[in-house]
Amino acid sequence: MKIFCVESTLVATARIPGLELHRLLVVQDRKGGKQVAVDPVGCKPGDWVIACGSSAAREAAGHKDYPSDLTIVGIIDYWDEESPGERSEESEPELVVVDSAVASTPGEARR
Secondary structure, three states, rough: EEEEEEEEEEOOOOOOHHHHOOEEEEEEEEOOOOOEEOOHHHHHHHHHHHHHHHHHHHHHHHOOOOOOOOOEEEEEEEOOOOOOOOOOOOOOOOEEEEEOOOOOOOOOOOO
């Protein structure tokens, strides 16, 4: 799984059958790279999210045949990037995820 920030909604009215099930969002990783992610959770611009890729993305979107390479699986409510400890600067921050793909209402992400 990777961390992304939701940038905006992607509008694509002409889609292949089956892809209309979920919203599409433009997400940005912490290095500035942009990707399109399927959103079964209900995110809004500015939310920090965790997303999975590959076959896990298809399963998270609802079915193993769903055409997704990146699916948001949770909204990050908090993570401590600057926590003291033994982690190096290159290690991933500790994550605390409160909302998930089965949550009824999305939380508000903050860093």
